[in-house]
Amino acid sequence: MSQNQPILRLAGLLKKFNGFTALDSVDLSVSEGEFLAIVGPSGSGKTTLIRLLVGMDEQTDGTIWLRDERLDTVPANERPTCMVFQSLALFPHRTVGQNIEFPLKIRKVDAARRKERALELLNLLRLPEHYYDRRINECSGGERQRIALARALAFDPEILFFDEPLSALDYRLRKTLEKELKDLHQRTGKTFIYITHSLEEAMVMSDRIAIMRKGQFEQIGPGEEIYARPQSRFVAEFMGEVNLFPARPGEGAHAFEGLAVDDKAAAQQGLIAAEGAYLMVRPEKVRVLEEGERADFTTAGTVHAGYLLGSRRQYEIERGDQKPLIIEIVQDGSPPLADGARVRLGFDAGDTHLVERD
Template sequence: MNIAAPVRLPAGKADLSRQAEALRPTHMNAQPILRVVDLKKTFDGFTALDSVNLTVDDGEFLAIVGPSGSGKTTLIRLLVGMEEQTSGEIWLRDSRIDNVPANKRPTCMVFQSLALFPHRSVGENIEFPLKIRGVDPALRRARALELLDLVRLPQHYYGKRIQQCSGGERQRVALARALAFDPEILFFDEPLSALDFRLRKMLEKELKDLHQRTGKTFIYITHSLEEAMVMSDRIAIMRSGRFEQLGPAEEIYAKPKSRFVAEFMGEVNLFRANGNGGTVSFEHVTVDPAAAAKRGLRPGFSGDLMARPESVRLLKPGERADVMATGIVESEYLLGSRVQYLVRLASGYKVTVELSRENRVTWEPGQSMGVGFDLDRAHLIQEA
């Protein structure tokens, strides 16, 4: 556990593109620990995994996100050796491991159900991988107590029964057990999904902190994008057995490669290019030609113009923006530190606007309101 802690930059939405660039080389002494080459898996003619290629750096925290049925669970099961691939290769550092059985691979997984042994105490659960390896009982116990410390559980939990632990405590026990195994790569299969919101938020941050302290490589599967964004260095978005996009969280959030990723990565306003004639125009909105030209938008562009709700603002009378439209405020949602407005345009399209709470506006039902955003805060999704 003496691998240098990876370098991370503070998050913030101020300058997305610059941060995305800065985050790209994720680690100082990055060298691939895992290499997946053209991995395929079919079940009775159904293609669960369709040619996945992936390189993971030593010490990286990678999140694999996708809707259910996208193949993320199949991928992780192949990587830890619980399923056999139809074709392709898996390399761990310099050795090929795709034909090594699960119990001989130096990887470990935290299961969705946690898979804690109900007939063993907390301490016995944590010691389990060491017991299997034939480690001396006294050493085992010492290591288990150390790990209890690491996952912030009191020492007297050693003798507790699993049934006496709360959901959050069980998460920590499962994590400690996986760390006792001391794997090259630690896999997570949505272990937080069953917890309530507050506890989940807390554990997400702890997990990220633990990743930094241990310097281990974490590969985390989740269907929750927020979870992935909070914790990981890079995010892979999966769709029908393939990686739709792979990159730093900021990049995927700000510069999605497809409508699917844009919509999957949270709330978004998308305007399709009309692409007819010699002008640049999009559905529902008017675009300032000069700004469009400056942005490099040429007539004939086909794809979508994307603006996240926090990039759109409510325009004061007479105020201008590169992209504008007029609509009627339909509803307002308070999100704590943020406030969201749903503005229905004349075409029926609903624009979501998100402001910080200080910028909250007063509005009347049915009141006409201008919405707009500048092109440097928007992203263009080129149609493939």
């Protein structure tokens, strides 16, 4: 999907508010037709970034390039980009049709052509044509999402930005719209840049995920890669439930807190217990060991709490004063682990990943 020429390029983009650095000299390059999700907790700078990109705010330093042209010097209303707002920002005093046609009206497209395009977009977004004359307040949450999207597509932007538009919807509707959005991205071939604090949303839809932390990109890459090989503890924890074992460099080349280790297997995988590093294993990779069964890394503890997660069951395993271990076992009909039972746990070096920093 990605082509060579980047459609959008940020170089050293910096934004300060009264001495507070909201965006700390970020660089980024987005390919034509890509679906990029920018994910981060609140306050990580993602909203600041998108506001700079659409021109609602001005950067303190740095540049934004759209292909070969400077974008940051262009006023917001002249930028060939469009954003779907968190609140959707549909005009309550206009009908659905008038909302969708709005960007065309501003461009002085004649009324007949405008209506034709609005009806096309209603079709594209699977809304019935008679919605054209509806009032916004007569539409449901999901319909409003589609109308906002149709309006943004009517603008025909080079890049379409999304500022967490699905965050206010209930779970099922959100899931449906996530899939529709991904489908729409494929059908229109446009470049989508989607901001969200929900990793799940980012994973479902995007080609690449950029994780933000304290005004910087912590890691950028395809979802699978970020999930399997996070570069920092922050990303590892942000990408879902995870077990992290701090390195104990003083105790051996492959020593991690609370784990018995098979040194040969650990060495083969290059799992060096460097200062500040963590050994990471996802809950679904940890097994409950039978009597005498071996694993590259082993530990033991007491079953503390169990939660049913649909197809899997999650347990917290208490291990003295160390952080409880989280494990997930696929429901296969075997009886659940009893509360308070002593268990031996293990996982293999190949299922782990070395996280190098905090």
